[in-house]
Amino acid sequence: MEVGAWTYHYSDQGDYVWEQAQNYCQTFFTDLVAIQNKQEIEYLNKTLPFHGRYYWIGIRKLNGIWTWVGTRKALTKEAENWAAGEPNNRRSNQDCVEIYIKRQRESGKWNDEPCNRKKKALCYQASCQPFPCSQHGECVETIGSYRCECYPGFHGPECEDVVQCAKLEPKGARMNCSHPFGDFSYNSTCNFECPEGFERQGAGTLRCLASQQWAAETPTCTAITCPVLSAPHRGELNCSHLHGGFAFGSMCVFSCQTGFALTGPESRKCTAAGTWTGQTPECKAITCPVLNAPNQGKLNCSHLHEDFTFGSTCAFSCQKGFALTGPESRECTIAGTWTGDSPHCEAIACPVLSAPDQGKLNCSHLHEDFTFGSTCAFSCQTGFALTGPERRECTAAGTWSGDAPHCEAITCPVLSGPDRGELNCSHLHGDFAFGSTCAFSCQMGFALTGPESRKCTAAGTWTGDTPECKAIACPVLSAPDRGELNCSHLHGDFAFGSTCAFSCQMGFALTGPESRKCTAAGTWTGDTPECKAITCPVPSAPHRGELNCSHLHGDFAFGSTCAFSCQTGFALTGPESRKCTAAGTWTGDTPECKAIACPVLNAPNQGGLNCSHLHEDFTFGSTCAFSCQTGFALMGSESLECMATGTWTGGAPLCKAISCPALDPPSRGQLSCSHVHGNFTYNSTCTFSCEEGFVRMGAEVLWCMATGNWNRHPPVCAEDGASFLKQVLAYSSGTALAVAGIVLSGTLIALLAKRLSDREEKKKLLNPTSDLGSPGIFTNAAYDANL
Incomplete structure (x- = not known):
């Protein structure tokens, strides 16, 4: 059945448990039906056929909460449609919900059931398509259609319109806006900043709200103000203002009345931070140097303006025990100087003291020797005690405190002789x-x-x-290391008559007497015995290797362990370590150090290999030099060395045939070459021939030498006729044919050229190396002989 854009479906082929029913609906439709209102229930109850087991709907108890599984929204009280006494009228395992369709009573109501019961699946096909309502609202399914519930800030049938706010035009402030949905529309955000020296009045950020209003009023910028300045006491203030009284940019100049001097800056400026440059200046009276009380004296001053300025008067006095020397008072003049000289206080003197008999005197003087404040400490020689005051002090009256002390010998308690x-x-x-x-x-x-x-x-x-x-006692004995001690005592532990027996632990042998006795002289008979570990033979380091031993009980004794290692380029054969056993033998066999081997090298093709070996063939330290046969050049390192890693210092080189310049066929001729080691390389030979009607001038066969040069110059093909004579003359320097009155025909010249060529080829076959010094050059003498 279908009603508009919202359709209902049910499973007419069979019954399912709840999870199978949901899977069926999600496979062929949207999901199990999510009932939204009473009208929908009435429609379903009227339209669906009766089924004895009823229909599953898309609500289930999740974590104890009845939830619409399609939307993951909890069931609200207002939307509940439970039958009487439901839900959970039996046990707690009834977590799925069925709807009564065409039931005789409570038709259309819900009942919770165990999810493993089998019922018809009641499905729906959603009418809300992907991204509905312009993605600015929530699509709500309705029977026959759907509607859009727009999010705040949007309106229209499909929520396609956005709320607009008034355009902002701030004065004096810089504005920076972001408009996610259009200029000055819902959620547009504008940030405001003021120039340096100005501050914002109002919010720094405004946002367009869904109510078509901005979140706050448009801010303004006003000049930052500084605290109001005032003239210094006994001074004047003169200010100029750019943006208002005592605001950013204002400048104030300070001056003082006659007789006062300015302390601080002469001018101050209001900054963008709302503070004045510099410190607050002051007008201070002309000053005299600061006076100090004389040592051990006092200073009492009266000031008209400030301390120690013009008009100040200072009176001097001395502490108790001191007398004043100099003026009693001084006055600060208009010139900034004091009247009179600086007075001082001198200490009152006491009589000189001397040390007591058998004693010492140690005095400290604050001022002069034995004057007011001097302190004298009295002490006695070793073994004597002071009677009287330990210290006397010179008073302000010129007398010493206390009486004169004296020294008496110290006594000890009476002693008595020891028992026996x-x-x-x-x-x-x-x-x-x-x-x-x-x-x-x-x-x-x-x-x-x-x-x-x-x-x-x-x-x-x-x-x-x-x-x-x-x-009389002997020294206390102790068991030797790795041994035991057993003693018997007659007159006390380790005293005269005591006897001690010694023994060793397993694996150690006793060196010295087995027992010792304490004598009347307080000494033990015999020497101190020891338990020494059994020793093993001293091992030696392997050739080309090292030995590192650790000893528990002595060098190469029981428990000693020796580790073996090899020098760089050598590998250890045998155990890495050996241990000295209780039997006095070493574990394992004696190890050896053998040179690390590199892969065996072979001479390159057309080359030779010469190796020297420090240890064994092709092992660490081996050096191999490579060379090539005549006509071949070495490609790669001239020598390789076997390293400690078991690899050679480089790859094996190759011998490559030396190349000669590539040859081209002569004009009006052909070229045929044979190559032994590669195109135009050492021992390659090339044969030249000319087309009919042309004569070859030069060698017929060229050979590539070990120097990388051809043994002769390439020949040329000359045209048969008079022009060829000119070439012959030029080729042979023209000296042999310079005979006046001789006229040769074309036939004679061709015959002459052929004879010359045949003579040269014959000469080459008889002596192939005779003309290597000047390849391809005919001499005048040879030319004349052929004539």
């Missing part, structure tokens, strides 16, 4: 005081642990720790 020992002391400055020394000793059979003597130090402490008397 004795104590013997001597005292320099009093019992157990600084300088006292006490010596310690032990009974027979005991050794002193700690210092043999202790001395009372300047810190009031004894040197060293408290000694003890202990049984």
Whole structure:
């Protein structure tokens, strides 16, 4: 059935599950039907035939949402047409929808069903063609036709018309527009910029809206303004303005009243950034040099205008402990100078101090020796302590602080002899005081642990720790590396009477005594034993190679590993490394270095090969020189060398036959050549002949020599007759026939030419090399003999 441009179809050949039904509709039509309104349902219910299993339509639950599959749009509440109690009146697997057609009750309503049920497919053929509505609107299917719902900014039956906005004509601003749908129409965008020194008033970008209005008012450009300037204090301001008061381009000049000087620029200009050039100038009174308070003194100034300017007065005073020398006050004059000289402060003096007995004195003077501010520190010699103040200071009154200190010797705690020992002391400055020394000793059979003597130090402490008397001990023994130690002790660990036995791990052998005993002298019997790894024979590097070994337990001993490598141009044959085993032998066989081979070279055709080999034939370092036979030239390198990569330094050269200039047949004659090695090359021969009525002048046969030249000049074909005589005369320099009164006929001349030619060919056959020095040239003597 068909209604206008929108058509409905259904599957009359069979029933399908939902996905098969959709595939059927998409194959032959557009898709399963997408119902848009009640009118469409009424039409379908009236037109379609009844079917007991009803019809599938194009709606399905996707991600829990009922969705029109053709448009991928969710089903709205307003468009729902469910039968009573639907959807999902059973279980959650009812994800597809059927429509009741010609059902006795609720005809035209929807019901959700499992998608694997089989029903008729209800399809539609869309009336909206590709790119409808001028691509400026959405095509909406209707029964019998379609309509265009235009996008904002477009109107017309096919959305073919675009909304127009008023043409923009900004004043003073530069405008740059883009018009996607026509000049000053919907979505036209215009950008505005102002010249340097001007700023935009309004939006920088305007867009034509669907309402036929621009998004904002047209902007304008106004000159950028600078802050208003004012005359400096005690000065004047004079300005000129180009674009308005204190705006871009304005210039202001500054000046000062009499008695004041301008500090800063004399003029300032308003820039495009809205700022003035330079800094704000000021009018300042004439200044005097800045005064400073004297050392250890004070300065108190009063200023009429600014600090240290005309009219300023400064009074001087000294700190406590100092006296002023010079004027008490100075005044800044109109000339910018101060009255009087600079005053200064001198420190008050105290009496000179001396060091205490057995002590030292160290003074620091801020000003002069032993004057106000001087500080003297007191200290005692080593072993003495200070009684009294450590420091005295010269006061502003000219007296020292505190009383005079003195030094007394430092004492240490009283000592007693160690257990099983004795104590013997001597005292320099009093019992157990600084300088006292006490010596310690032990009974027979005991050794002193700690210092043999202790001395009372300047810190009031004894040197060293408290000694003890202990049984004589031997040095603590440790197991040898890769070995074990087993000891028994009588009087204490590693003391007199202790015995220690030594053993080695598997693969190591003991060198030295198997046991040692601690003696009364505190020494062990015997020497210290060692566990040394079993050694292997020392290997050597292969000829033309290198050896690099790493040793775990000693040179070439158990665990040592030796790596083998070869010099450049040589390859290793055998293992790359060998290891020393516990049996004292090396793993693997002895490797060798053999020269790297290059492909065997052969002499080129018509050439020779001469090779010299440093190592083996055609291996690294081999050099081969190439040469060619007479008449052939070498093409390529004269010599090649076998490199460490196993390749030759270049490709094999060739011997190419030397070429002579190409010959052409003589005029009125023919040329026949035979080539042994190529056209007109070494050993090629060419035979010349003349047409009937013409006589050959010159050699009949030419031969290409090893020099690349022909053995003679090519001959010419001369016409039989008197003209030929002239050629003969010219050819033989004309001397032989210059006989007055002789007249020759044409027949005689032809016979003469033939005899000359035959004589030359005979001479060539008898001696082919006789005329190589001057090919093709007849002598006058030969010519006369033939006459």
